[in-house]
Amino acid sequence: EVQLVESGGGLVQPGGSLRLSCAASGFTFSNYWMHWVRQVPGKGLVWVSRINSDGSSTSYADSVKGRFTISRDNAKNTLFLQLNSLRAEDTAVYYCARVLSSSSGYSPLGYWGQGTLVTVSS
């Protein structure tokens, strides 16, 4: 069974940093592109970032480019999102998600974690 478990969320001051983790199990992690998606409570889904299967290619939403960094450790089956220079508007639940198909990076998000809440406030 595919499982994705996020951790690392919490309360941080504006300008601060946080590192989110997503522990994957139940599948061959190194075969799949992975994504981060965030959601302000009560609002819609917003795509944040994605990384290809070997970590050599990444993409970001304009709103986080230059501040967030996605990475992965395939030996430890873990996805990361480093959040720097945090702003109040980054407050959201952050979901990690696995693409449905291993054969293409252009694949929908077939599996999701339960999310971790990041609150940016003084």
Next chain:
Amino acid sequence: EIVLTQSPGTLSLSPGERATLSCRASQSVSSSYLAWYQQKPGQAPRLLIYGASSRATGIPDRFSGSGSGTDFTLTISRLEPEDLAVYYCQQYGSSPPLFTFGPGTKVDIK
């Protein structure tokens, strides 16, 4: 960048009724790289439909997707109480790789 618009914003229907949800893209979505997700209250999203019309594993056949180019539709043929959720469309085929979501349609069950 492709922008997705969903309508209506909220749909209030009775059990057994048919729900028709629309997703319109500002540019053509290549190769029907259009997905639909369901998010029930307090839960993570779940993939319903991909490739515009293919049901994901375990999704009941009362859910169906159609469309191409810039206009896509999610149809729930006979609403059940557990279909109370927000439904999002997403495109995942643009270049550079951006994976934009629509704003969502909330389905209320009367």
